[in-house]
Amino acid sequence: MFRVLxxxxxxxxxxxxxGQAQTIDEITATIPHQFTVxxxxxxxxxxxxxxxxxxxxxxxxxxxxxxxxxxxxxxxxAQPESPANFENKVxxxxxxNQYALSEVWVAGEDGFVLPGHAQASHTHSxxxxxxxxxx
Numbered sequence: 001m002f003r004v005l006x007x008x009x010x011x012x013x014x015x016x017x018x019g020q021a022q023t024i025d026e027i028t029a030t031i032p033h034q035f036t037v038x039x040x041x042x043x044x045x046x047x048x049x050x051x052x053x054x055x056x057x058x059x060x061x062x063x064x065x066x067x068x069x070x071x072x073x074x075x076x077x078a079q080p081e082s083p084a085n086f087e088n089k090v091x092x093x094x095x096x097n098q099y100a101l102s103e104v105w106v107a108g109e110d111g112f113v114l115p116g117h118a119q120a121s122h123t124h125s126x127x128x129x130x131x132x133x134x135x
Contacts, residue, residue: 026050027088027106028063029129035092035099037114040069048132049090049104051112058104058112071101077111088129095122107131 026048033044037060046063051073061068080086091103093116102116102124116122 025106026132027090027104027129028132029088029090029127031090031127033092033099033125035101037069037071037101042067042069049129051104051106051109058101058114060101071114074113074115077103077113079105079108079110088131090127090129092116092125092127093122094125095120099125105129 027050028046028048030046031042031044035042037058042060042062048059048061048063050059050061051057052059052070053073055070056073057070058073059068059070086105086107088107089103089105090101091105092099093102100116101114103111103113105111
């Protein structure tokens, strides 16, 4: 009986640790221009960005909760070597005056890259974001 309880407790601790490792705080940014996430268009406004590592996506949700989309995480980029200067931010690929969400950076975490306009010639637009505890 003791062995069963010990195994059960150890399993619960492991599951909690894994669950916490997958939780990343949201960041919030005021986006001054229209943009797309995949094929979904969003107007300028305040948005929350949250990574779901296990699901392989970034959730984008308007501050009023009326509009949301999931963007596929293409890959991750290691955080800069100097995390003291690191800021939360979202990056857009800009091509023909169209903005596509391409990167989400959460302080203390690796960056998340979405497909964006990666295959075409483009520039970047960066918007600073603020941390927000995930709900």
